[in-house]
Amino acid sequence: MAQQSVRNAVIIGGNRIPFARSNTAYVDASNQDMFTAALEGLVARYGLQGQRMGAVSGGAVLKHSKDFNLIRESVLGSSLDPATPAYDVQMACATGMEAIGSLANKIKLGQLESAIGGGVDTTSDAPIAVSESLRGILLELARARTTKAKLSALAKIRPSHLAPSAPGTGEPRTGLSMGDHQALTTQAWKITREAQDELAMASHANLAAAYDRGFFNDLITPFNGLSKDNNLRADSTLEKLGKLKPAFGKNLGDEATMTAGNSTPLTDGASVVLLGSEEYARSHDLPMLANFVDFEAAAVDFVHGGEGLLMAPAYATARMLERNNLALQDFDFYEIHEAFAGTVLSTLKAWEDEEFCREKLGLQAPLGAIDRSKLNVNGSSLAAGHPFAATGGRIIASTAKMLHEKGSGRALISVCAAGGQGVVAILEARS
């Protein structure tokens, strides 16, 4: 069947709150507080007060059970028309990418004229669950009708039941943390400590320079007294980074290369992106920064050792490039989410590797190398931080602005996620 022609989905702009290291500026803020703040900043920047948007979509990775309708509740707390529909999405660290990509598709199909997509996460205000045995007893207590039955249920509680079970970053199926997973991948691709530290330093330097030239003036709205990402270390040096002890893959001994400096810390924050049809943007006198061209998700079998946990974007990229008849080199910007410096470097190395591209991606030739001067030019997660679901919105809004500033070209975005998943996307400048 011939592909039906679809209209453009354009990125109008974005907004995020500064990202804060876990347990710092946003300890008292909930996911809903932060997502609402990000939304309110966007509404103010683009004059959306009282407007009924086509849809608002987003989500959080760490979510309280009371936050079952998080995005809709945030919309109700915002200045948007309360008649704006909203829904939650969850795809680990790719939540924001998936939310925005799906909205773009609906715009392309003519189902929506305008939409806001994004994500939020807090590890400071993380949900804490009770132990499974205590949960069983509490449910029994709730079902009990007589005082005697209630007392008998309560009598079953033991001190050991009271230990809370806090969410970790460990993969449920392997028990390994994301960092420990990546440490295996980093080692397998023989990524050096120096290369990782250099990438981390570049991230801080690039982000600091972007702040200095006012790049974030129309991308960030302060929140809770914070007006800049507080993970940013503008004075970071290779020497300082070189002194840090390994934090992940400690069982690798001397070959452990991943430190707190070249890995992203746990972070709190929220981001949103405003999308629309060309007609919507024009009729509201709104800018059109970039077209959301395409996106693709992939997943890998990390459970049985078939692939590294965070390598799915390498697969998704190959498929997306083929579908769009593009080479890896046909881009002016590459935004590869720096979950860990090792993730970025492993991905780049895999694309250059003939065997990997042939056997795993099914290609005849390797995708090849990229011009590293086009990679994460305004800094990425290592410097800014990585509130899981909020990372996609941060990258898409910044990248759209970069393309608009350049006035031409396209960008490749890649975001890895827990569960062995990843989402990649192509944006194209609007001249």
Added chain:
Amino acid sequence: MADKYMELVNTGATKKLAKLLGLPRPPRLRRYTPDSPLLPGPVLVLGASARAQELSDILVSWGLDVRRHDAGEAKLGGILLLLEELDHPQSLSPIMLSAGRALRQLLPGARVVSISRPATAEDDPALAAVRQGIDGAIRSLGREMRGGSTTNGIVLEESTSAVSPSALAALRFFFSGRSAYIDGQFLTVRNDDGALPDDFGRPLAGKVAVVTGAARGIGAAIARTLARDGAQVVVVDMPQAGDSLAKVANTIGATTLQLDVTAPNAAQQIMDHAIGRHGSLDIVVHNAGITRDKLLANMDAGRWDSVIAVNIASQLRMNEAFLAAKLPNLRVVSLASTSGIAGNRGQTNYAASKGGVIGMVRSSAKLFAENGGSIAAVAPGFIETDMTAKIPVGTRTVARLVLPSLMQGGLPEDVAEAISFLGSDAAAGLNGQVLRVCGQSLVGA
């Protein structure tokens, strides 16, 4: 604190006590709301002018009950003194004495407004004497007023008629609650430029206005007032104040622009945003300002230079860009300060910048007029804001009660009302004016 004092001395037993003790009793000011009457009662028109009848007809069309020459026993909402044809100090006597007899009939919140001609060095001495004498008489009358009533004057430059758009707009402004905290001041109408609004309730309908420093205090009040008067507002403030700025924007349907006004391309960013997003740029309010107070003996370059950079150099640079862009009918209103007129201990840098604003406004009037635009400044006196709340209580009380005729600090809204008026098309003939909003404070007189 000011409100509590005002409450105590104006109500119940404590009111009697306050009277007995001779304590200053700050009156409640009559402030503007869109549905309030222009004046609280009839207006008495005294004196002669070739335009007297025409003017009276206009007042009637504004819904006012107009009395000529004698109000009888009626309670009065205002007195209009037509003094433009006086030619000798002796000719002032009948009008002023008639006005004096009517003063006891004034309702709280009444307005006395004079219309006169300026005294110049070219005038015959007797003519110059009466004209300059009016200045002294009106300012003194302002100090005699009670119950929140005020006295202000309109000065018509020689070619200008009393029914020119800006003269009428100034008269309406002085009558209305918009001028609640303006007392003992004169506005000079330079020419017949300007146009009265179709709807006096929404004088800025269809206009796009930019307000810098709009995240809080006076700037936020200006943004709210411009929006209430019908303008589409763009609120500007430092990126660090973006969250408060967004709150202001979302309550009035404005858009935000996070921007440091000292950035070299600030004007360009403002024009891009206003014109790109809203179709035009009609009003710019230069409100962004900082204080870095220190006695000059202890002043460092950082404090001095940053105040000059934000408060005046940025405005000069932006205005230059606006003028170069030849925006049609652009109205600029700048925030000066009575400190820039009278000086204030520990504020040499601030006063230099605010005096600088006044100089800039006067000298830029001709440049803005070339494209049909205008520029004006408002000089606030003691205004109740977070900034003045930090002044030591003794100094603050003196500033509030003793210095102004109105015996109280003004509100950010009082400054905002003056700015909205001077930014409107009706004020085009007031190009180059500096208007004090100070409750007739002794400071800066």
